[in-house]
Amino acid sequence: MKEVTPRHIIEMKGKEPIVMVTAYDYPSALIADRAGMDIIFVGDSLGMVVYGEPNTLNVSMEQMILHTKAVARGVKKALVLADMPFGSYEIDTDEGMENAVKLIQAGADAVKIEGGYDHRKLVRKLVRMGIPVMGHTGLTPQRYLRLGGYRLMGETEEEIEEIIRDVKALEKAGAFAIVLEFTLADVAKLATEEVSIPTIGIGSGPYVDGQVLVWHDLLGIYENVPPFVKKYADIGSMIQLALESYREDVKSLQFPSKEHYWEYLDKNDFEMKKRKALERMKEGEQ
Ligand code: KIV
Numbered sequence: 001m002k003e004v005t006p007r008h009i010i011e012m013k014g015k016e017p018i019v020m021v022t023a024y025d026y027p028s029a030l031i032a033d034r035a036g037m038d039i040i041f042v043g044d045s046l047g048m049v050v051y052g053e054p055n056t057l058n059v060s061m062e063q064m065i066l067h068t069k070a071v072a073r074g075v076k077k078a079l080v081l082a083d084m085p086f087g088s089y090e091i092d093t094d095e096g097m098e099n100a101v102k103l104i105q106a107g108a109d110a111v112k113i114e115g116g117y118d119h120r121k122l123v124r125k126l127v128r129m130g131i132p133v134m135g136h137t138g139l140t141p142q143r144y145l146r147l148g149g150y151r152l153m154g155e156t157e158e159e160i161e162e163i164i165r166d167v168k169a170l171e172k173a174g175a176f177a178i179v180l181e182f183t184l185a186d187v188a189k190l191a192t193e194e195v196s197i198p199t200i201g202i203g204s205g206p207y208v209d210g211q212v213l214v215w216h217d218l219l220g221i222y223e224n225v226p227p228f229v230k231k232y233a234d235i236g237s238m239i240q241l242a243l244e245s246y247r248e249d250v251k252s253l254q255f256p257s258k259e260h261y262w263e264y265l266d267k268n269d270f271e272m273k274k275r276k277a278l279e280r281m282k283e284g285e286q
Helices: 006-012 026-034 061-074 093-105 117-129 141-147 157-173 185-194 235-251 267-285
Strands: 018-022 039-042 079-083 110-112 133-138 177-181 199-202 210-213
Touching: 006 079, 006 177, 026 039, 026 061, 039 061, 061 079, 061 093, 093 110, 093 117, 117 133, 117 157, 133 157, 133 185, 157 177, 157 185, 177 185, 185 199
Parallel strands: 018 039, 018 210, 039 079, 079 110, 110 133, 133 177, 177 199, 199 210
Antiparallel strands: none
């Protein structure tokens, strides 16, 4: 059993902030786990940050399974959470259950679905089956066509009502935590106070029980990041600098240098072996 379990996450509410980060491959998972993340999340944001898609709508179950397997192999302590991609759970509850099982079998400890009230039946069934579920409300990128883009949520009475209805429905259905994405901080605070399970914010301010950021955003792999992101490094520029130095070294014959290759110390020995090898080759050709 992992050090961090859904029960552990629930118990952190009000005691200790929960820290969650996305990861999509084995090396990132190793580093995130070593850095002490509570939850390592294989988000469907991989469609955008790893595959260069304009949104998350084309992410498939196959992609989620492959990336979940890679991440799960790298994590010893944190809870591994996998996203249910668009179209994998909304159409049919049974299909949603089958797909959640596939992610658990790929190594996830829990799954996340976007939405709340509309998916309460699926959440209840998954929880009964033994699959821990995290919900997600506020900005739900899988519905960005309907929402009309990625925008701040909770500005109208209707949106506030929808968010509160979602968090309450998720809690009642047995979800162990809820992502609140890009809502006004006051709305995130209200939602957090309305439920006994933890809320994990992204772009929703400080009055929540934890924070999640996307790997590529916080590490500064891309120049442009959403306005609510704090860049903790400038890895993109560091990688580019390293590649430019490598290019320079190859072009100017600086690499490989003595310490990076091995040659025969006794050249006569090499000449003899070379002659024999070439003779043997010729004999083989006849
Ligand atoms: O897929 C993702 O990375 C997410 C986070 C923004 C929470 O859903």
